Structure formats: C-alpha cells, structure tokens
Amino acid sequence: MNFDNSPPVQNDKEEKNSYDRGKLDDLQISRTDMNMLIMNYLVTEGFKEAALKFQQEAGLQEPALCSSLDERIMIREAVQNGRIPEAIAMVNTLHPELLDNDRYLYFHLQQLQLLELIRAGRAEEALAFASATLAEAGAADRNALIELERSLALLAFPDPHASPYADLLLPSHSQKIASELNAAILKMENQEYTNPKLCSLLRMILWSQSELDKHNAKYPKMTDLANATIEHPK
Template identity: 90%
Template structure:
C-alpha cells in the first residue's frame, strides 16, 4: 500500500520558512532629537509654561515658538487655580471668555469643588458645608458623576486629619493641576486652537490604549511598565 505525501507537511515547511518579525529590531528605532524637542516645546506652550518654553527654545536651538495670544492670561489663570485662588481664577476666565463656564457647567463644578477643598484644607468645616449647600448641591442633583465627586469631597470632613483619609488624593497638588489643565484645554478650544492638549499626553494615552488591547489578546510584546522612566519589560519566551 502506498501513501501520497501529505500536503500538511508542505504547509508546515512553508510556515517555518516564513520570517517572523524580529522584536529586537525595535531597540534600534530612534526618535530624532528634533522630533523629541518639538514634542517638549508643544507641551510647554500648550500647557502655558511660557518662561520654560522660551528657555528651552534657546537651549535646544529651536525656532521661537508660536505663542498663543492668550498665553499670558492662561498662565495667570493656571497659577491662580494651583495656588487655591479659585474666585480669582473664575473672574479671570469670565473676563477672557464670559460664555465658557456658562456653557461648560461640569468644568465650573470642578472649579467650585476646588474652592470647597480649599475650605476643607483650611479647617473651615462650617463654611465648607454652607458653600457646598449653596453652590454645589444643584450640580450634584443634576449629575450623578458630580454627586459622587461632591460626596468624596465632603467625606474629608469626617476625618480629624483629611490628609490621612482615603480621599486625600483630592488635596494633592496633582488634583488641582489636573483641573488647571482641564480649564486650559477649554480655553484653547474656545479660541479654536488646533491642539487643546499636548501631543505628548496624546502619545502616552495611545501607548496605554495599545498595550491594553494587546494584553486583552494575550499577545507578548515589549511592555512599557513605567511611563515616568520609560522602563520597558521584554516579553518572556
């Protein structure tokens, strides 16, 4: 009895001959210094760090950055938000774009929430409760997300030391910086700027999204495990 050669062996041979991508080549990919410098410059200008942008421009030998007309105002607004001078920040926003906070009530809620947090930070519990009732209760009743954020803020009052509570993240500088960036992006959007968020931030979000999609499909790849330090972990074979 004779047997014809199996076609499967040929297909297996063909598959073995196919070249698989060499992951090690990814280590040879380099981002040009010019592209990296432009990403940094875009971040500084978009976020409103004027002095840093001009200093970086000189040190990196770049062309003078195109500064937005509202850059000085955005710098003052950011400083007011991050220093806890929320009424001043709101007044400056209203002077620059009177309709902005009227049209974006969630952003306005975030600014008022920061004002509430400043009262809590200062140990002014009665004023905080009064302010929350007068200024934030309506937003909480209209929006479930806003209500949750309001409840987290008021929960700080239940702890002798709010900084040691489970909601202490609301009192960290990073929280006010986040709201300041949210407000900065809203101003740029009002002015029809091409980019309302730094390109660098968009790239990082894209990396996180891509890695999440690859993880869902159990695909092995060089994974960036620490964005701050650009630490990449090679896949285990």
C-alpha cells in the first residue's frame, strides 16, 4: 500500500514554472517610491535643473545636492560636447589623483579625444595622437588594445559613420564615458550611491529574467525597457 501523499513531480514543476497573475498585478510600486527613484537618477547623474524642477512638480522635499554637482555638470557637458582636454583639466582640478589612480578611465577619455580627431577628418593627427598617447595603454591592457584597434579602424573607411565601428561616434558612447567619469567622481567623494538606483534596478530585472528563462519559467517579461512593455505568458 502506498502512503505517499505528495503530488507528482511533474505537478511540482508546473507549479514552480507558473505564476498567479492576480497576485502580481496587485504588486504596484507607489508613486512616492517611483518619484524618489527618478529624483535619485537626476541628482546622481548631475541634472541639477531637472532635479529642482521635478522636485517642485512632484511635491518632494528639496533634493540633497552633492557639493560637486555644479562641477560634475560642467565636466559632463564638456565630455559630451567633445571638449575632452577641458574635461580632463576640470577633473584634475577637482580631484587631482582620480585619473592617476584610474588609468582605464583616463584611457577612455583619451580615446574620446582620438575619436573627435577622427570625426573631424584629421587622420594624420589622430594617428600621431594614438601613437604618442594611447599606444602605451594598449600595450599594457588587452581590453584597451581592442578598443584602440576599433577606434583606429574607423580611419580605414571613407565615411566612418557608415563603418561597422560607427557606434563609437554616436552620442551614446560619449554619454557612457561621461556617466563612468561621473560615478568615479562620486566614489572619490565617498557618496553612498555612485550609480543611479534606477540603473541598478534595470540591471537586476535583466538578470532575473535571464535566470527565469534558463528554467523555462512562465512570468510577465519586460520586453522593452525603454517603454516598460510587459508581455504576459499565454
């Protein structure tokens, strides 16, 4: 006689791989929490005017602005507008030891300077700058070497913007380096958060979805992060 009352293994698996849509739909983030996430992003990334305006419209307390916020704003603008030597000079004034201690970040800034020369069609100057300034970093770090090779490969194309490496010339690339530099400055100042909480949350969502996909789990999947599009399983 079999006294085992446990459900079949298959049912256990099906239960683990299913979800209760009703319960999940009830899990709503509060408007206050969402507003605080947005405020944290604006302050951390250095969007001072937007943070103050959002604070007024959302009825939040005045945000705690870091002492270096104005400097970080100017540095970010310089990086994103291609004024790399100016940005480096401002960083050295604000935190003289930062770029000495983070050589990979310094390489990224110099890489942006190289890309500005390529963008302007100044091929000879670009090659001379790469040889004098970036070759040493490439020899010491394989990742830097790969990035340097991709940058110089742009010179092989009549129209670098139509090359396979055109992503290096997009505003999103300089924005990425600007955010990297911004986080490094915040770290130097011992700030609690060097990256926006919202970015960490999105990375967690992507990681969680990847883990769920590995186990063939059924769940409401965010298929478009930019528009927060969620696809419910059938």
